[in-house]
Amino acid sequence: MFNSTEIESFKNVWVFCEQRGGEMMPTTFELISEGRKLADELGVELCGILLGDNVDGIAKELGRYGADKVYVYSSPLLATFTTDAYTKVIADAVEQFKPEILLFGASTIGRDLAPRCAARLHTGLCADCTHLDIDLQNYQNFLREASTLPPERIERTKSVRLAGADHSVARDLKMTRPAFGGHLMASIICPRFRPAMATVRPGVMKKRENPREVELLHPDFDLKPEDIKTEVVEVVKAAKKLVDLIGADCIVSVGRGISKDVEKGLALAEELASELGGVVGASRACVDAGWIGADHQVGQTGKTVHPKIYVALGISGAIQHKAGMQESECIIAVNKNETAPIFECADYGIVGDLFKVVPELIESIRAAKAAK
């Protein structure tokens, strides 16, 4: 009988490998890379769990990023995601093989599936994580950089009080995530149950190649059509090509500051973006106003990005927007208002009207490139 409190009987790090239409989602490779790090810190194996129909081919790709094994569950009933089928197969696999950690991408599929699995398995789940650690030294070093906590409070993170006793968190997964719209960060643990489960925000973990021979396993499983209570009638991909903000090296984002002449503002952003080899992003205000599609949105409810260059044009810098872009390597802000919060996280700021500054900046960049 499966018992999620028998901590000692759980072993290995598992990653749910999300595929859509037989293609691996890019987040899967980020998670495999991060899972490799956690597995090495624990001294255990990294395993993928892949559900689909005829997906052995894409399963092999996972070895390139450090997977030791992939548990492949193949059936026409698993070709397209349904909550019921995927929850049953994953929860049954966890009961059989007992991984100590189970990671999902925080996609519209991962965030539907993971809570359902956690509730069925009676274990803890942390949503939309942006940082994961096992090693306590690494975790505390992370806190020294990423928090304003005093040293004595960082030192105290080595244990927690549980039922009146000190519990060492040395082997617990420390799952860090933003809360309250990015105003606060919290590190969550799941000390009394296994597997510790997390959904991980797409685009945050770095993809790292770590090639090895990957072993594919095809365990028996039980899934009948009547287990699935929903019927997927159709899956429709958005007609126009979506903007790949997450993979972009450069993003030129526009905000409410373009309202004076939306068409020209967007054209200037396009021109600057093409000069810098980048794509156009936008604040929530622009998306809500209908000036640009939602796939361009950067921020807490949009996408989290960390390009090499992020140019913010006429964006005031609401905390939700900053939460989605402040990890960019170089941030350039242009805003008429010198007190705009965006300047607090900018590496370079120019106070001025974007309609005047951007054409000049394009000229200057062309000149600087020509001079090289």
Add this chain to the structure above:
Amino acid sequence: MKIFVTVKQVPDTSGTVAVNPDGTLDRASMQTIINPDDMNAVEAALTLKDELGCKVIAFTMGPPPAEGMLRELMAMGVDEGVLITAREFGGSDTYATSQIIAAAIDTYGVEPEDIILAGRQAIDGDTAQVGPQIAEKLHLPQVTYAGEIKKDGNTLTVKRMLEDGYMTVKVQTPCMITCIKELNKPRYMNIAGIFECYRKDVTVMTYETLKDHPLIDKSTIGLAGSPTNILTSFTPPQKGAGMMLEGDGRDTTDKLAGILAAKHII
């Protein structure tokens, strides 16, 4: 046919957010609002009520002042409110919270034509976990990220939004649907509704009410029954202020382009 809507009172994170020196949120100094996505769930319920004349019941778990929020929802057209409140329920994570709300809904009674609607996620925690976990505890099918809901008899056809498009999903009642903001535009309270709302019932469910339900056990509710624990919470440091360039002319942009070139950024 009944529609249950789960709602949460949350601190307004779009306004001023005050943080205590120990890194916890200073809730006392913050405004509370009805969680925005939950308003879309309420509107979806009221739209179905307008069409079919069914009863809409709002469920919330929280401290006693959350009753005020239930009255606001009644002024919009919700028929009845259920406030789940007890010291024993405090400190619950998403797992424990969904146990308790599922027990409350089950105690009220789910019939074959009923629907449970929830917001996609709450802005304080942004977890999106409680809806699916309630559905699991009640053994009901779920469809999340609903951008469109159509009802035909006991079949719901839901446009479930994805990052790169959508899928159309058919599901039978009883079921759980979580709603996104694109679904609709929530209505306002109306004057008649404001008068009416104090004549409607708010049922209070406490630990005593729910303690004999199979989902309720000291080991599955509250802080002690939550599988997750907070190790620490903290505020991120402000990134050091960068360089503000003087002026907005070509000299300034030349200087910036020069710096970017020197640093091999361009």
